[in-house]
Amino acid sequence: MSSITDGFKDVFMAGIGAMALGAEKSKELVDQLIEKGELTVDQGQAISADLIDRATQTAGKTAVSVRDDLIAAHLATLSKDERDAFAAKVAEMAAAANEKDAAMNAQADEVEAVISDEVVADADAKAGVPPIE
Known part of the structure; x- marks a missing residue:
């Protein structure tokens, strides 16, 4: 049973990692746009704050969704x-x-x-x- 939970944990952590990586890349993009002058610093800060809020909200929803999807996938194999x-x-x-x-x-x-x-x-x-x- 522990190998199943280890697999669930690995997939769950991969999902969280992917989401964190996406947020990090988005922040880098916003920073590059600010650097090029295409966005003002205030606009960039607002976008960054919004991205952080969305990532935080999505993390909670994603955790439940990923867990449910993993359980459903496991049940389908039984x-x-x-x-x-x-x-x-x-x-x-x-x-x-x-x-x-x-x-x-x-x-x-x-x-x-x-x-x-x-x-x-x-x-x-x-x-x-x-x-x-």
């Missing part, structure tokens, strides 16, 4: 039984992640309760209220 096994494994992993999240949330709630109790006890002590036992 038989029905393999797809069912894959879906079961993903469901198992999601359940484990949900349990972990629930345990962490419960632990955070416990810590919050202890801190809250300590704050109340400290405030009561400062106000001269005797503790409840």
